[in-house]
């Protein structure tokens with residue numbers, strides 16, 4: 001491509017370090033879309049002839065079909081996807097192909113291709129997250145008043161509902177989705193026509209190519225356009241936070257499906273056996289989901305480090321952006337699909353959930369609140385009295401509701417029979433009617449809201 005200035009070809013090692021065709025072939029479709037838009041614009045502006053533009057645009061479709069049906073021969077000597085496509089176009093249509101690169105550079109070309117590719121993945125993440133949210137909502141609806149323990153410090157804290165716990169993940173993944181939506185809106189400016197870095201002397205129409213490629217507008221500064229990789233960083237950041245959330249539900253699934261907890265049964269479809277222990281059913285998919293965040297965070301840190309301190313405009317360092325983003329995208333899409341399947345299939349086990357919900361004096365806060373409400377006690381005093389009752393129950397190896405009225409009155413004489421009503425887990429969850437609270441009445445409102453939003 002640049003033989004005019006060179007008398008010798010590159011060293012084999014130079015070729016190995018320089019070539020990106022091994023991975024940037026993933027952007028073949030985007031490269032061809034961009035080139036077809038560019039050729040049409042060049043003809044519309046009288047920069048190339050209509051007949052050359054037709055030959056170029058048709059030839060590019062032939063190249064695309066060769067790539068899609070697997071007959072395309074990639075060449076490492078041709079470095080990257082841009083030059084591989086152009087070389088094949090030249091072989092197919094002859095000298096007219098040489099006019100395609102008028103008024104552009106690989107710098108704006110690669111920025112355009114990569115943006116189109118990342119934008120597609122943002123759309124896939126948005127769809128994947130919507131599907132995931134829908135299965136959490138379905139789980140919530142099926143178990144809207146099923147009681148389970150709510151934890152802090154992984155110690156039983158207060159009873160909550162299965163529906164409430166499932167809906168917590170809907171909120172989390174909704175924020176992830178909105179991060180991809182925000183990033184997509186911010187990145188949707190076309191770099192095409194920025195050329196190498198300074199723009200071009202040809203009378204191009206950047207609005208035309210931007211529109212043809214689904215961008216909202218052309219980017220306003222050509223130096224920035226070719227050197228910006230914020231869209232890739234924002235994509236990776238959004239992937240990282242999302243993968244962090246995935247790792248949290250994955251960890252819960254590992255714990256919940258253990259023989260010690262038995263809170264959920266994970267379907268056979270998402271479990272594996274052991275090669276030596278016949279009784280085993282392992283939550284491997286959940287463990288891998290818990291781990292994926294590691295490599296996704298690695299990609300984010302890698303690209304942040306690659307971009308740090310790069311002078312304007314394009315530097316070849318930026319070629320190292322792609323593998324990070326490709327790997328993170330593959331990991332995230334697979335994780336979203338696997339988690340969606342696992343959550344759709346899993347079955348909560350009501351008995352162990354209820355038993356655990358009632359353990360660990362989980363309604364102690366309800367007792368303290370009752371002392372405040374019924375006896376007008378200051379909360380701090382109520383906390384103290386409740387603590388004494390918990391200690392008494394613990395010493396006797398019973399639960400709070402198993403203490404007799406006489407025993408309770410030995411600690412606080414004004415306690416009446418009515419106290420027993422707040423000590424049951426169903427009453428406990430039903431009483432938490434504050435906005436966003438665990439009461440089934442509240443959770444039902446949130447479910448209805450999300451079902452409407454996810455339609």
Ligand code: ARG
Nearest residue numbers: 020080106107110316318319
């Ligand atoms: N393969 C290159 C990349 O991914 C394309 C741009 C090359 N530009 C250049 N001036 N060498 O970054």
